[in-house]
Amino acid sequence: MRADPIKSTQEAVMTATATIRDVWCLHAATGTDVGVNEAIADLAESIPLDELGLGSLESVVRGIPSAVQMIDTARSDPDDLYITTDTAGGLDHSIWPGGEQTTSIQAGQSAQPGIDVPVSFAQNVSLWDFDSVSSDDLLGSVQIREDEQGRGNIAKLAKSDVEGSVYYVTYAVN
Known part of the structure; x- marks a missing residue:
């Protein structure tokens, strides 16, 4: 056949x-986009650390990812x-x-x-x-x-x- x-x-x-x-x-x-992340990162360049009592630049920069995460979580x-x-x-x-x-x-x-x-x-x-x-x-x-x-x-x-x-x-x- x-x-x-x-x-x-x-x-x-x-x-x-x-x-x-x-x-x-x-x-x-994430609720934050690249522009927001960059804007937050740019803040470290212009923050008067002593006036705000934020300590060293290193501690501020190391805290940026946490800040972005908090913004993202709050927005959800x-x-x-x-x-x-x-x-x-x-x-x-x-x-x-x-x-x-x-x-x-x-x-x-x-x-x-x-x-x-x-x-x-x-x-x-x-x-x-x-x-x-x-x-x-x-x-x-x-x-x-x-x-x-x-x-x-x-x-x-x-x-x-x-x-x-x-x-x-x-x-x-x-």
Whole structure:
């Protein structure tokens, strides 16, 4: 019995489908940006240490990371999350939540997109934080591979050292 060449060609073109089940936020993006960090760092150049009773310049400079952390903790801004399958970002590229919307998410929270993404060889899935004032921030990406098909739920780390964000994306490839 001969193989059907049309059916074989169709099977070769078919791709796997990944279902994005869960996005869990371990740490949202920092509430302070590079500009704020630089502004705080620049303060050490102009602080009258003796007048303010702050001691040595060294102690002030060593305290700057703590100050930035305190500002970030006090603000605890949520990420305005959306997902794309490219690295360009932009709500117009969003595959979830759709309709140029975002989902507010903070550390310890999760979202269940329940979306299907076609996967041919490999597919990028990127998490973004919408920013109405400047460009959106890339929170992290994962690569879903077609050869993960049939392995059940897989959780991959998506993080950004620049933004300070840490997420796990759980999916299954069928």
